[in-house]
Amino acid sequence: MELLFPAVSSSSSQIFATPKFKLPIVSLFHHFHPSNSLLLNGSIPSPSSLAFTSVRPLRNPTFSASQHLKTHRRKPPKLIQDSAQRLNYKFRIRALGKDSDGPSRNIDNNVTLVILSSVVTVVLAVANRVFYKLALVPMKEYPFFLAQLTTFGYVAIYFFILYTRYKAGIVTDEMIGLPKSRFMIIGFLEALGVVSGMYSGAMLPGPAIPMLSQTFLVWQLAFSTLLLGRSYSLNKIIGCFLVAAGVIFAVMSGSDNGQMLSGIGLIWPSLMIVSSAFQAGASIIKESVFLDARSHLKGRSLDIFVVNSFGSGFQALFVFLLLPFLSNLKGIPFSQLPSYLKSGAGCLLNAGSTGSGCEGAPLLPLLYVFVNICFNISVLHLVKISSAVVSSLAAMSSVPISICILSLALPYLPEGVSLSPFFHVGSIILVMGLILYNIPQPLNERSNIE
Template sequence: MSLVPLGNYVFFLAQLQTFGYLLVYFGVLALRAGRVSDAMLAVPRSMSRTFLAIGFVEALASLLGFVGAANLPGVVLPLLSQTILLWQVLLAVTLLRKRLGPAQLLGVTLVCGGVCLAAWPAGGGSPLTGINPLYAAIFCFSMLFPALDTIFKERVFRQARQQLGTDLDLFVANSVGSLAQALFILLLLPLLTAARGMAAADLPAYLANGWACFQGLTPSCGSDCSGAPLLPVLYVLLNLAFNVSALELIRQAGNVAMSLTMSAIVPVTILAFTVPLPYLPPAPPLGPLFALGAAVLLTGLLLFNAPVWLPALSQNLKQWAASGSGGRAAAAMRPKLS
């Protein structure tokens, strides 16, 4: 919905999000000064190349993702975003030399099959009918960069654990990564403006119009900014809150809970786009295969993550069973009152 008023100012919205992240992450890091040691703060300097790579891929992911999403119906975004799993598998096999188990291979197959089923025309039609393949390809390609981002961050945390003997604070990694992302956004400005068919000299006027549209005013180009500033502000705040909550979830509960949460979000997001919402055009007709495809996709995600969450679930069930049997044994040993 945030792209409705700012659809003509995707680049402006991307920068608003980038620098908003920067302020929040460094603000939280400042509040955690007592918990973050000097040794942790020295980690980014010792791994400067990796952090620069993180900033570069995050900048590309943000910009390409916005360009693709601005020209696609919202209901297809949760489906197309699952191509990140394919990129993760490809990178894990080629760069990390990891071997996937049968459950993960089956999970990837089901995710691909679920996307195809959901997009297959049947009955009411397909949500992918009539979309521009170029923007769909751009959005799918943008998923490569978050996949690369996870590999670089995994390397940072692994090496930091070896240096520090403990885990690196998440906000150190994200603050410095966001700073590197903002740096690359500034460095890529000439290329980005050229890709939009805009001269560098026109950038100040574009940003001024974007700021006017963000405030809900009519810019000089006459673009319709209905819904601003409420929608874009809500988007930035909620997206920041989601990312901070996700970081806290990883810190408190580990990647098991994070993996399950992200898997559960997929069908919820798809359903959200089928609800009639203000400012959005009616959702495209969804055939009966769409629900089946979404279910298959979610099953594939759960299978792919099974090596992560299944052992934890088994351990919790054993602890529950042990506590239950202990409680029954204690009750049996209590003296009966006549």
């Protein structure tokens, strides 16, 4: 909307009066305000006419024709000063409508993107868990081979994608030239998480592993506060703990809670908790990489495949150095590791006599590898546009859904499983935690989503 106002010419800036009988004069523009004048007559006076006339108080009125009334000009507002430099006054009033660009629209777009990305992450997390279970049907004798395939295979896949994006101009030299020290720390922490998790997982009962792994979210909250300086409101903290508690109740389905950790030393549950701390620290450092890259890249966003490629590369390097130790943890002597890997590759390809009992390969393992890559990309994208805590909440919310789907009759898993009341209670607690975490905060409160 645009309103144009014509110029108003001004007369002299000083008023002289020579009345025979002097009386106080009241200025017409006393207490003038541009908006009031605009509403009254639709025109804007000139700067020179904005004079506030002051008259000395006279104790006794006198007849005098020689005295002059002095007037003092107050400095006009800056808006009128700038307009006075033009030949004509042109007031342009623009209304900010719904279609106008502004901070509110950017915030709404960011929230919408985070919600959509969270939904995609949940769907891929569910598919990742389901296909992992299906992939273990043909590869039940070779889970260590499947783990190493994903670790070293992803390095080649990620760097191939990074190379194609670099050739397309999406990834720049500045992105490639970022310091690699943080990527090395990420790979080292993730490798330590794999080793400690595998070592403790070999000594713990199955249901205890996902229960203790929920401390991952608690570690993320602590590291996000210490390393990134974030502060979380009480409802977000309580919501995170409710989500973790809901997952614990869900995975306790069908287990004997009282006897689950009986006869197991304190060191193994503690080591599993430490494993979650390593993984949580790696995710927080990834988030810091995205935040700090904006200053190095002059505001440009860092491509997620740079983080994925170099992080996975250093992780594979440290896992390779620890491979003799890892193979012994899984009951495979290092001298027998080459023959084990060869048999695992034969089962993956479902070739020859080795393929007996490997029905479903290579389709199911390859589906799992593909979905797992998509899931890792989705999680890192969600970390980039929101935070590591939000991505963890999305991944955790997939646990009850995955349990529910895996309880049904599936191809290669025809037998169904009945769910205990713990599962339903845990699902309700988890949903309550997600709702509490996402309760909108007042506008004057600083958002935790970057």
